[in-house]
Structures are given as C-alpha cells and as structure tokens.
Amino acid sequence: MEPIRIELPIGWSMGSVNAYLFTEPEIVLVDAGVKSDACWDMLADGLAAQGVAPRDISRIVVTHPHVDHFGLAARLVAESDATVWVCELGAPWLVDTARMWTERLDYYRRDLLPPLGLTPQTNDMILWSVRELAASADPVPDGVLQMGGAAWQSIHTPGHASTQTVFHQPETRRLLSADMLLAVAPAPVIDQPAPDGRPARAGRPPRAVAAAFHALARRRCRARHRHRLSRTRAAVRRPPCGHRPPARAHRRAQGAMPRLYLRRTGYHSRTVDAARLSRPVAGGGGCPGG
8 A cells, every 4th residue: 555644843943854654565664753742643644635624543663763753642542442662672661661761861961062062051951951951752652562574674873873673575676765864864962872892892992982983984974875875765755754755655565564573583574473472561661862
C-alpha cells in the first residue's frame, strides 16, 4: 500500500517533521511528532482525512527516541490500545527517562562543555535548552514497548542520534530513513559515549574525538561519504524523510510494516527471524532531545 505522509509542526528552525500512516491491514503510525497542541491538532486532522481516529491506532513505530519523533506517543497510547515499538538501543530513554536525562546533563557539565571554553552564560543556556527538551514528551506507560523479530532489516545508523535505526525491506528496495538523510545532515545530537565503546570509545574527551574527526577529514572522509551515499541511493528508491516533504510518496509491501518487530541488532545490519520474540519493558519513559 501507499504510505501516507502527515506533516507535523514542531515550532523549531526546521519547521516540521513527518509521520507516516499505514492503514492496511491494521493502523500503524511511524513516528509521532512533538508534544504540543498544534502538533496534536495537525496529526488528528491528518488521521481524520484518512477516516482514522487516534483510538484506531494499533501500533506506533519510533525510528529514534527524539522528542520530535516521539512526543505524542504517550497521548496516543492513552486514547487507544496501541503498542509502541523502538529498537532496544533507544529503550532506556523510554523506560528510565529521569536517569537518562540526568546522565546527559551530568555528561555535558563534566566532559562536554568545559573543554569548549564557552562562557558560563553560554553553558547555562545550553543546559537550560536540554532541560526544555525533556519537557517535550510524556512518559509511556509500563509494558507498552515490544521488541522482537522483523521481516524488515533493522540497521543501526548512529550519526544524527546514537540510537537511530532505519528499516530496509530488501525485496521491495524500500528504506525508512528517519533523520539519517537531512538537508543539514547529520545534525548530530551529542550523547554520552556508550559504555561498551561503540560508537565512540568510552572515556575519550571531546578534544580527542574532535581530533579524530580532523584526521578522518585528512583521509578524504567526505569523498568516502559521497561514495557510500551514492551506493545507498542506488540500492534503494527515494526514502521517506524524517523532516520536510519527500520528493514523492513511496510504496511498501502490503502488510510488511504491521509485522514489524524490533530487537537489538548491535551496530550492523541484520535480518531477524519472523518468529515473534517480544517482551514487555517495565518502567515509565520519555525520550531524548533533538
């Protein structure tokens, strides 16, 4: 079926974010905008145009747990029996929100901001903006997250977000790219390095990371990026974008997206067995900013 794009206002510099609606064989919404009345009204209007109400949604797929892709999920769950799916890499932001935001703020204060040499006023402004983002999504109730096998490939694509996952359907050559491809890509949201050392080695100070980026540039990283991007574009048709209107709508194999179950895939592509391997995740939640 043809996925239906619903453009949602977010009130930031990029202006809007896209959600995608699948109406067959059941109602599935991919991403859920930011928590605001304006975004809710636009989403409700977009659903109504397709004869759908929020209470009809059965599943919400979150491409990455940033507030502009997840902000209305809790409200939708409250008005329906929807379950929320997210890759396991992003689950901590959904089930242990207070701890994750505290860790991010501590990381900014301790490791990220001091080496930059910013004024105290600028540091305070950055920390304030992070706290404001924390209010842009509501917690998801206990037990609504499920993860498991998929007919799609789940591919971890850190860059814009360390938790971002894109979904690829090889047979139909479809790619749900979320915010992997943006006009200002990768527009990274800075996260604390992962404790296992991936995608950044734990404990490396920001200056060391910056030096590594400069070294990559000297090895013609931009040329490699263009080459890899051209191969990606050759492998898939134009992907639905996370922000701004796509060039055109895109077909999906009928019924494939509603069968989507996600599990942690590490940092590489993996096609998961069709057998459902799901488990409820305890705890409240929210989502990271960006």
